[in-house]
């Protein structure tokens with residue numbers, strides 16, 4: 001007799017998500033101890049020996065609740081009991097930038113990145129499910145975001161992979177239940193102070209009642225469709241930016257880090273006793289793929305959208321070429337230019353880009369604009385310059 005259908009589903013999802021891994025590659029599961037990531041850890045622990053991958057896990061102690069350290073150690077012990085190795089329990093210090101959720105996320109991803117570097121992991125797996133994706137799309141809609149935000153969380157981004165985006169939460173819970181896996185229910189997941197929790201507990205049930213059970217699936221499908229649209233528009237914008245760009249000499253190299261460039265986190269401490277003050281530091285770190293102008297989960301990926309560690313040369317574009325572009329493409333060119341100049345993705349909102357857009361489409365001699373991250377945009381002699 002084969003495994004329970006829920007267990008078969010989570011294992012299949014892991015096999016599909018990691019099909020390109022080579023023998024001996026290390027995969028790390030990011031595990032909160034909740035049902036989704038415990039199910040993920042169990043599936044990885046089962047599949048890894050067959051595929052000859054090495055499989056470990058990381059659990060992050062945000063230090064925000066009493067007893068969090070003991071819980072992180074308990075989660076780590078459960079992960080080791082599944083056969084995973086290495087298993088790190090990492091303490092982080094959560095800053096305040098962007099609010100508690102964003103700050104915790106920033107600290108968590110810094111710790112995960114540092115652990116991945118330290119162990120040389122080929123992939124880090126996250127337990128987000130289709131339900132999480134549906135919530136993300138609704139949150140993006142409510143914020144009035146564009147297609148990139150409505151595209152939700154990508155299945156793969158850099159080293160991060162989300163094998164369960166096509167599975168629902170019921171499946172992961174059932175997989176834990178039938179395998180006898182103890183899971184930890186985060187009290188934050190029931191705290192109505194969090195917008196995402198209200199979407200999960202109040203908004204989605206009402207939508208399902210009014211529109212039918214398939215709403216969650218439809219929202220996740222919407223994300224997939226928007227992802228294709230957003231990718232196509234981004235490619236168009238990259239090509240248009242190359243056509244509109246005016247070559248400018250690079251400025252004298254200045255020894256400063258552009259605002260928005262990622263800090264380098266030190267190697268994580270695999271703590272026998274995680275500490276609230278442990279590595280890595282989180283405060284003041286930029287938001288990534290926007291999880292602000294983007295979704296919470298995507299903010300964690302913001303460093304990919306920010307400038308690199310060297311001073312950015314000014315970016316300049318011909319306003320007449322930009323003016324010819326469809327608005328959706330032009331706004332993408334302008335956003336990309338602002339990010340490249342050092343504006344942090346998590347702080348750059350649609351209203352900023354609209355202001356920049358008016359330098360192209362409603363030109364009446366406006367003065368320089370100031371964007372987050374100390375980036376300025378000025379139109380001079382028919383050229384838009386980002387510094």
Ligand SMILES: Nc1ncnc2c1ncn2[C@@H]1O[C@H](COP(=O)(O)OP(=O)(O)OP(=O)(O)O)[C@@H](O)[C@H]1O
Nearest residue numbers: 030031032034035036037058059060126127128186
């Ligand atoms: N403290 C943590 N340590 C390691 N990874 C984490 C932690 N919190 C979240 N993650 C990762 O991010 C994913 C999504 O986070 P989210 O806050 O939705 O998780 P959760 O609901 O607390 O737990 P789960 O998703 O496991 O049920 C998790 O599935 C897990 O992969």
